[in-house]
Amino acid sequence: LKKERDYLKEINEGLIEAEFFDEGEAWKPQSITDSITLPIYTMLPFIQWCKEHRDICMMEWAEGSKIKYYPGISSSAAHISFKSKNNWYEVEGDIEIREGQVISLQKLLGLMHQSAHQKYILIGDNEFITISTQLSRILKRLDTVTTENRSHLQIAPAAVSLLGDLLDDTSLDIKRNETMDALRQRIEACSKKIPVVPKTLQAQLRDYQEEGFEWMSRLTAWGAGVCLADDMGLGKTIQTITLLLEQSENGASLIVAPASVVPNWRNELQRFAPTLNFTILNQSEDRSKDIKEAKAGDVIITTYGLLNIQQDDLTGREWNVVCLDEAHTIKNANTKMSKSAMLLNAQRKVILTGTPIQNHLAELWNLFQFINPGLLGSAEQFKKKFILPIEGDNDKARQSQLRRLISPFLLRRTKAEVIDELPAKNEIKLPVELSSEEMAMYEVKRRETETKILENKADKVSTLAEITHLRQMACSCSLVDKKWKLPSSKVLAFIDLAESLNDSGNRALVFSQFTSFFEEVRKAMDKAKLPYLYLDGSTPMSMREKLVKEFQSGKCPFFLISLKAGGLGLNLTGANYVIHLDPWWNPAIEQQATDRAYRIGQKQDVTVYRLISQHTIEEKILRLHKTKRNLSDSLLEGSDISHALTQEELLELLQDNR
Structure with a gap:
């Protein structure tokens, strides 16, 4: 015993x-x-x-169930070769399982994905191998940087920088490639470069802005594209202008921006880089000539709309630096605007955006396809490798892998990280109780929409239209029913708040995504004798500038701005209050709007009010905001990410949780 x-x-x-x-x-x-x-x-x-x-x-062993197990396969069993082909690098190799038995590198990487535990890999019927920690690290590195192309693996030029010391591992049998080695040497040399802020820059950069310029300069020097994704208001424009000055002798540069942002580029170039000669293409008398004759020291500024119209001219020459401002404008790969941008030819590519992803992960692929083509594979490969595992299965390993892949080329700093002296920002949720009549009408619409979804009587487009109606009714029933005559509880709540702020000498930006709701708000403000300025998508560019100057001068206490028209390119630090009349699906869009006031130059504490109708879809949207932020923090460290709403999530939005 x-x-x-x-x-x-x-x-x-x-x-x-x-x-x-x-x-x-x-x-x-x-x-x-x-x-x-x-x-x-x-x-x-x-x-x-x-x-x-x-x-x-x-x-x-039970008959027929014996397991074959080959433990302890080390990196010395791996044989890997690299060769260059059409500006790409092909990777081939195999791993020796035992004497006389090998498995291809491509097959082994595929089997690793299918294994629940990547240290123990099923390679055949009841046949397993165990790989060493070092070999596992090597294979994971190769899996991160490679994409499959039929019978072989390939590496995009930008991904070579991510191989690290793998090619120098003496335990590996590696057949190196001269072209790849030359690129690695160039990358190493550029990483040691110490960029100098040009003396012609008429500004004193903050430390983090100088670091941002240096980061862009080093990466673009060896041919990588970059995404500067700092918080709104941290000076992405001036960091880019510094790069334009540094590279001004190497050729003409191109800036593509939304029409609303063009005046900001004009003003900052005039102020900070007077030695650069800039042309606003929208104001040019001979666009083709200006594009063709642009030379070193010249900067062409154009809009995304003109990018389509002047596509042949803009894509028919090489640029020194091409910068896409508010680059999420090309987030959809299928748009003509995006396709035109992809044709631009430049030595250096820079994109600026405070929100690299606004709605779903596929948008990230398109941005990186512009700055570093092929880094994330094809759209279909990216979907299979990252979108489905991350958005569908919340695969943390794939999230981590994607973060490692993009992080060298994406720089994001938040205000909290880099600015100590920025005043406080207070956020307040202001509940609005709808009247019994409003609630009754809302409830009828909610039940109708819920029934349609449950009975599959509505497609996705019509369902979203119905949900938009519910969101409008949470603001005012008159937006859906033109015969509705009763007052809006939300309008009344806003007028009470506005009168209180006005009496105290405060000034506020007021945002809504519904211009039809603003019509009702404006009537109520007129009746209450509350002065205001108003801006939406139909406001001409010249008038926008006048409105901004008027508000900044302190002549008017309220500035009503449609969310999409005024979320970009406006500096409105004259306000110390921000009021969101209705929540948008994407918290990053709201944040952009808030950052019109909460940015460098703001001297006062900023208070943000969100008017939320109780027991409505607006409360559910706020809960979605938290989910989106959690996922974004895990992947992009601050940029917003979400996924398309499923039928179950749509039903969750419609449930009555009173």
Whole structure:
């Protein structure tokens, strides 16, 4: 009996070694027929342990179920070769499982994805291998940087920088490539470069702005494209202007921006870089000539709309630096605007955006396809490798892998990280209780929409239209029913707040996504004799500038701005209050709007009010905001990310949780 107890003690030590038990735990069989079930990642090392302890263990296999197990395959078993082809690099290789048996690198990477535990890999029927920690690290690195192309793996030029010391690993049998080695040497040399802020810059950069310029300069020097994704208001424009000045002798540069942002580029170039000669293409008398004759020291500024119209001219020449401002404008790969942008030819590509992803992960692919083509594979490869696992299965390993892949080329700093002196920002949710009449009408519409979804009587487009109606009714029932005559509870709540702010001498930006709701708000403000300025998408560019100057001068206490028209390119630090009349699906869009006031130059504390109608879809949208931010923090460290709403999520939005 003592000998059996000693044997059992050793077996438990083997189970601990196989990581089935923690230290101090043990298997305590009550009879000779007792058994335990081991998961595969524990069973395999335990089988190996049993083979090494045949004096106390005997293994029996059911007929046809014997497992073949090849443990401890190290990096010395790997044979890898690189070769250049059409500005790409092909990777081939194999791993020797045992003498006379090899498995291709491409197949092994695929099998790793299918294995629940990547250390123990199923390579055939009841046939497993265990790879060493070092080989696992090498394979994961290759999996991150490669994409499949039929019969082989390939690496985009930008991804070469992510190979690190892998190519110098002496334990590997590597056949190197001269072209790739030359690029690696160039990358290493550029990483040691110490960029100097041009003396012609008429500004004193903050430390983080100088770091941003240096980062862009080093990466673009070896041909990589970059995404500067700092918070709104941290000076992405001046960091880019510094790069334009540094590179001004290397050719003409191009800036593409929304029409609303063009005046800001004009003003900052005049102020900070007077030695650069800029032309606003929209104001040019001969666009083709100006584009063709642009030379070193010249900067052409154009809108996304003109990018389509002047596509042949703009894409028919090489640029020194091409910068896409508010680059999420090309987030949809299928638009003509995006396709035109992809044709631009430049030595250096820069994109600026405070929100690299606004709605779903596919948008990130399109932005990176512009700055570093092929880094994320094709759209279909990206979907298979990242979108489906991350958005569908919340795959943390894939999230981490994607973050490693994009992080060298994406720089994002938040205000909290870099600015100590920025005043406080207070956010307040202001609940609005709808009247019984409003709630009754809302409830009828909610039930109708819920029934349509449950009975599959509405497609996705019509369902979203119905949900938009619910969001409008949470603002005012008159937006959906033109016969509605009763006052809007939300308008009344806003007027109370506005009168209080006005009486206290405060000034506020007021945002809504519904211009039709603003019509009702404006009537109420006129009646209450509350002065205001108003801006929406139909406001001409010249008038926008006048309105901004008037508000900044302190002549008017309220500035009503449609969310999409005024979320970009406006500096409105004259306001110390921001009021969101209705929540947008994407919290990053709201944040952009808030940042019109909460930015560098703001001297006062800023208070943000969100008017939320109780027991309506607006409360559900706020909950979605939290989900989106959590996922974005895990992937892009601050940029917003979400996914398309499923039918279940749409139903969740419509549920009555009173």
